[in-house]
Amino acid sequence: MNITRKKNIINTSHKKSGNIATFLMLSPAILFLLVCSIYPFLWIFRYIASDYNGFTANFTGTRNLVRMLNDSTFWGSVLHTFEYAFYKLIFIIPLSLLMAVLLNQKIKGTVLFRGIYFMPTIISTAIAGMIFGFIFATQNGILNSVLMTMNIIDSPIKWLSSQSIVMASITILAIWGGLGNYMLYFLTGINGINEDVYESAKIDGANAIQTFFRVTLPMLSPVMKVILMLAITGAFKDYEAIMVLTNGGPGNRSNVMFLYIYRLIFGSSGGTSQAQIGYGALLSVVAALIVGIVTAIYLYVSRKLDDVV
Numbered sequence: 001m002n003i004t005r006k007k008n009i010i011n012t013s014h015k016k017s018g019n020i021a022t023f024l025m026l027s028p029a030i031l032f033l034l035v036c037s038i039y040p041f042l043w044i045f046r047y048i049a050s051d052y053n054g055f056t057a058n059f060t061g062t063r064n065l066v067r068m069l070n071d072s073t074f075w076g077s078v079l080h081t082f083e084y085a086f087y088k089l090i091f092i093i094p095l096s097l098l099m100a101v102l103l104n105q106k107i108k109g110t111v112l113f114r115g116i117y118f119m120p121t122i123i124s125t126a127i128a129g130m131i132f133g134f135i136f137a138t139q140n141g142i143l144n145s146v147l148m149t150m151n152i153i154d155s156p157i158k159w160l161s162s163q164s165i166v167m168a169s170i171t172i173l174a175i176w177g178g179l180g181n182y183m184l185y186f187l188t189g190i191n192g193i194n195e196d197v198y199e200s201a202k203i204d205g206a207n208a209i210q211t212f213f214r215v216t217l218p219m220l221s222p223v224m225k226v227i228l229m230l231a232i233t234g235a236f237k238d239y240e241a242i243m244v245l246t247n248g249g250p251g252n253r254s255n256v257m258f259l260y261i262y263r264l265i266f267g268s269s270g271g272t273s274q275a276q277i278g279y280g281a282l283l284s285v286v287a288a289l290i291v292g293i294v295t296a297i298y299l300y301v302s303r304k305l306d307d308v309v
Helices: 002-044 063-069 072-103 110-122 125-135 142-149 166-191 195-203 208-219 221-237 240-245 257-266 277-308
Strands: 050-052 057-059
Touching (some): 002 277, 063 277, 072 166, 125 142, 208 221, 221 277, 240 257
16 A cells, blocks of 8 residues: 555656646746737737827727728728638649649659749748839839730730739739748648558559549648638738738728738828827727637638538
8 A cells, every 4th residue: 555655646746747847848938928929919908999199098988999880991901801812812722732742743853942932931021022013013014024025915014003903913922922831831741641542542543633632632631721721810911011012002902901900000101190009909809800700710611521521
C-alpha cells in the first residue's frame, strides 16, 4: 500500500510539474494574445457610443448606430467586399491548386519556380500596390503598352479609373499577391498523401486526370477546408494594397469595408477629414461580426457536407 501511495504521489507531482512547464511555455503567446488582440478589441467598445476624435470623447447614445444604418457608403463597401472576395476566391483557389499539382511533379526546375511564385507573398502590400499602379497606368502603363504592341487593343484601357474595370484590376493584384501562399499550403497537403495511393491508382489504370479528381482532391479535403477558411477571412480583410492602388476609387467602386473604416479612424489623406474613431469603432465591430458570420456559415456548411459524404 505504501509503495502504491508513493507511486501515486510521484505521478501527481510529475503531472503538476508538467502542467507548470506547459503553462510557462504558453504564457508568452497568451500574454501576446491578450495585449495585442483581446485588449484592443475590448478597448474599441469604450467608444462605439461616443464622438471620439482621439482627444475628447462625448457620449452620443445611439447616434452612431443610426448613422451606420443610414450610411450608404458603408453598406456599399460591404457589397464591394463580398464582390471582391467572390472574384478572388473563384480564381485564386483553382489556380493555386493547379500550380501546386504541376510543381509537385519530379521535374527539373520545379524548386526554382516554387520560389518565383512564392516571392510575391513576401513583398510588402504597399510596394505591390505601387508596382501594379505602374502596370495598370492608363498612359505609359506597362500592360496597355504590351496589349497595344500586340494589336489586342486600339486605345489604352482605364484599368484604375473605370468603374466597370477597376474591380478586375484589384482582383488581379490579389491573385498575384496570394497565389504563392495558397500554392504552398496545397503543396504541403499533396506531399502528405501516401505514395502508395498513387501507385494503386496507377496499377488500376487511372490516368493523370482521373488520379487528380478521384485521389488527390478527396485526400486534400481536410487541407482544402483550412485553406478556404483562410482565403475567405483574408479576402474580407484585404485593404492595404487596394488603398495604395486605387484608394477606393473611382467613385468608391473599389472601396471595401476595412478601407472605409481605416479612413474613418485615421482620417482621409491630406488631413481633409478629421478622425472619427467613435464611429469607426462601431463599424469595426460590425465588420468583425460580418466576417465571423460568414466564417461560421462556411464551417456549418462544410460540416454538413462531411456528414452527407
